[in-house]
Amino acid sequence: MYIVTMQNSELYQIVWMSRPLMQAAEAAVEQGLADTDLTVRMRAVLEVLHAEGDMTVPDIAARLDIKRQYVQVMVNETLTSGLTRQCPNPRHKRSPLLALTDTGRALIAQVIEREMALLQTIGADLPSDDISTALRVVRMLTERLREESAGT
Amino acid sequence: MYIVTMQNSELYQIVWMSRPLMQAAEAAVEQGLADTDLTVRMRAVLEVLHAEGDMTVPDIAARLDIKRQYVQVMVNETLTSGLTRQCPNPRHKRSPLLALTDTGRALIAQVIEREMALLQTIGADLPSDDISTALRVVRMLTERLREESAGT
DNA sequence: GCCATATTGACAAGTATAATGTCAACATGA
DNA sequence: TCATGTTGACATTATACTTGTCAATATGGC
Structure with missing residues (x-):
């Protein structure tokens, strides 16, 4: 019983560390972007394209778990900055594939490397x-908390 | 070199799980509050008082790392709901100590227990x-990321 | 005890990061 | 072909804060 409680409270502490961790991480990322013209949200778009290859806006939205309307804004910023470009999409005529430009690819590679x-x-x-x-623990915790909110 | 890269990328993944974990945790907490009259932010105030005893508003703000002006709003909601009350503060005449009422204490205890x-x-x-x-890993990671953003 | 300085609570306004609603233009697929 | 779905664009709203300001008053050094 004592041990269960201890273990339990450690799980509790991990959960409650998630916000401080996220904030610390975001602050560090932001600092790393300080000498580029990237914003954190533009960086997120570039990272997805870098990790998963060309995608449409709705695909990126699904991947980031953010509504497509807002991802569209994020993506448009990267288009304006010349970090991404639109390519014809064989699977969907109205929804172009977003691809990194050479500039965009070099930039996100450098940012991630740092x-x-x-x-x-x-x-x-x-x-x-x-x-x-x-x-492993963090993944499992996240997955099961999600199940709890959704499935149940 | 290969192993270092793998280890490194696992650290990277832990960092990038912090947001999904936080969102999943917040969703679960919100669901747990559904049949109470608590909001997530009122719950946060009660939890601090439950864990650390009576405190002033500025103290709670420091503890939550949220500006005191906003914590004041959060606290005022708990006062209005009768979950906390103000006690005279021997150390500070203008800044009363916030304390849980019996109702508040019972409620937060039940919520946390669940x-x-x-x-x-x-x-x-x-x-x-x-x-x-x-x-341990999550704590260390958070702490060092903070140092990185602040100290450097 | 006095007084410069700091703290507190209250209120107003601003900001970042989204979600939500809506629409027209198409694209898809039955 | 045509009903239905998807996309981009734009507007509005929401949330969770931060920032700025102020008067009242408390504190702490002298």
Whole structure:
């Protein structure tokens, strides 16, 4: 009983760390973008395209779990900045595929590389097993909390 | 080098899970409050008082890392609902100590108990060592990301 | 005890990040 | 072909805060 309670409260603490972690991460990302012309939301678009290849606006919205109308705004900013461009979409004539331009690809690659380097510094003394475990716990927690809100 | 990259990318994934985790947690909390008259922000005030005892508004603000002007609004709602009350503050004549009323204490205790029960269900098959490890990693990550944004 | 300075509560306004509503122009698919 | 769905665009609304300001008063150094 005692142990269950302890374990339970640790799970509770992980959940309540999610906001501080997110805020710290966003602050760090923002700082990393300071010397570029990117905003955090433009960065999000570029990252998705970088990780998953060309996509339509509704696809990016689904991936980011943000309504397509707002993603459209985000995407339009990247188009205006010349970081993405529209390509004809064989599967959908009205919904062009968004693709990174060379500039966009170089920029997001550099940004991500810097972020990775920062994380490497930060995590240098963390055992890699611990990191794997933490990721697994966080994923499972998220998934099950989602099920709880949705399914039930 | 390969392993470092893998480890690094797992850290990256933990960071990028923080938002989904937070959203899932908030949705679950909101659902847990559905049959009470509490809002998420009122719940936050009650939880702090429940965990740390009587405090002033500026103290709660510091604890939640939210500006005192907004916390004042949150607190005023709990006062109006009769879940908290003001007590004379020996250390500060103008800034009363906020205290839970009996109603407030019973309510937040019940809410937290239910949340704990949910987490116990969710985490039932997670080894308690893994949970401890995850908490430790998440804490360290948050702390160091904060240092990075602030100190540097 | 006095007084410069800080703190508090209250209120107003502004901002960022979205969600929601609506519409016309098409595209799709039965 | 045509009913239905999807997309981009634009407008409005919502939420969760931050920022600015002010008067009242409290505090702390002298």
